[in-house]
Amino acid sequence: MTMTINKRIISLLFALIFCVTLATPAFAADKVSENDSRIVEMREEIAKLQQEAKEAKKKRQSIESQINDASATAMQIQSEVYALQSEVNAYQSEINALNSQIAAVEQELDETEDAMDNQKHQITATQELLAQRLRAMYMAGNVSTIELIFEADNFENLLNRIELVARIAKHDNQIVKDLKDDIKELEALGEKLEENKVVLQDSKDEIVASQAEVKDAKAKVDSKLSTVESYLSKLNKEDAQLKELEAEASKQEAAYSQAIWKMLNGISEGDGSANLICPVPYSSAYISSPFGGRTINGRSSFHYGMDITMPGADQNDKRIIAAGSGTVLISSNSCSHNYRKYSSCGCNGGYGNYCVIDHGNGVIAYYAHLTKSYVSVGQVVNQGDTIGILGCSGYSTGPHLHFEIRTNLSGARANTAVNPANYIHVP
Template structure:
């Protein structure tokens, strides 16, 4: 009898020690989990902010591209206008050069005509001088009386004839001088008329040349304004292109930060999973030792060592199975991944119950599972309930089979209200359909 009492005391001490150690370890992990939860919440919020900013950048980038396209069209129109104006200016330059050449020709013609006129005026002066001298001489000596007197003094018919012929030659000479004078006067009038026409044409060409030069200067100024407009437009385009590159660079950097944050979350999740498995293994080992101690105590107190086991597992919640255990295309990440449990589609707030009696060894949040619970049922068996909208139990609490432990939700990486349910054997996931229908 004393040996049985002593054995009971030893078992009680082992159980008490095991519980104390479990409580110490779980408190430490709980603090670490709470700290990690805060970090994960921050990363989740940061991820949302980056996604919102990325959406804004995409909108800004689309606007920049539209503005660049509009500017490109404006630049094309300006370039066409400049090409047309340059062609017009080139033609005006040719016209001005032709006018300048014509002015030079006219000035040369005017110079030659002036020289010819001066020569004819000098010849006219000479002929007029000759005629004037003869007129004065005839007046002085009474030319008509002298002619008669000369003829009367003739000594013979021959002499008379010779005298008469001489007189006729003198008269013909006078007529010739007068004809020359008349011709010179007529030619001078024609040349003076031509000179006046040349001068008028020269003046008209000069006026037109001045007009063309003024128009050319105006068109050149307009062309400079057009070119300045093109330069400004191109500068705006360059600014927009720089803005576009800056936006793309910022987007790339934020995407890298997002990828880094996601990687950090995944690393953190992996570390937490390792901690979870470690806690499960430790809890299972403690449960195993406690079970052995109980069996040993019962063997000492009874001739029969059998232990009555539970009648099995109950369904964790109502609703249909929307996604079974096994490989699938992840509904959020779009990649083929192992689905480590089954999903029950149910309205948000639907009660979730423990499939079997056990101890709550985890009650926490992460970005993948959202709010989730792990219950250790002993014998290496544990169950996981994820994406909960809320909890109905506390960490370290003992729960009974069928007891409500939480409520269906859509927290974490979820596309809608449902329960993600897992059964783990010695820390490794297995198909829940083998245990729960």
């Protein structure tokens, strides 16, 4: 008898323990107090990180003002470089012009020389022709000049012959003389051209020298510029490193803050797995806008949740149920703008009336744009419990449920929001 009673008591105890286990969700982490040593440690860590970030920022601001100064200097030097370069270019175009003038003079010189050669050839040819003619005249009949003269039939004939010879000689001599005059003229022209060429060459040499001076000056400014530029790149590198340090500190700080927040609120941690059902419990429910990139009113954005609606959604009587069991983290009915709108009323960051439920294993779900949220913070709900009424509060162009799932709460929204389609099936 005693044994039976004891057994019964033990069974009852077991049953009680089992019930308690069931009633307390397996995911709910223990809430801890601000005095918990882990939280105290993390707060100290946060203070240290904030100090680090503050110092890095101070240093960065000083470096950034140095960057501004150095940039101004670099710009000034750069404009000097441009000015010197345009001087070099101006000299270069003068040099180019002189080069083409010199080339033209050289061409003229060549032509003059050719003309002189031509005249010399003509002189030679004329003299040869004269000689040939005389030879033909004297040698006809194999006689000497004297014989030619003495063999004349009569005196008149003789005179005629002498006259002819003299005339031919005179004519050809005139040609030769003219040609020689031409050559003299050409020689004078050639000398003048040579003089011109020397003058041109001299002014070119002068300009080349001036250009070289400017090039030297520019080389000095160039090296000054590259010094400032390498100094700038060093500063920029330091600036980037400090920015990275600040970002890393703020990331770590956020992680600690999240961890503290989770511990204080008893929020679950885990692998992000959950067994969820569609929170709009009607067979006519459908997805009106999936998770991911989308365009609204011509503006593209990323949709961090899944929009679910159904026919008759605007009647403010469609129930929203808990997609899984869990603990309510947030519940708000502060938005009084439960109607279609094309810009956000701003309530709760656009969520309007909404609730957030921790479904365990680090899975947190947002139920947004509700007509009304029925749950309260800390309330434990079971899967399928009615938690509110579908609506159009917050930034909502038509009545629907914005169902958003986040895992790994220690990061930003973009890193924590995941596709609800991996958790629920909408009919």
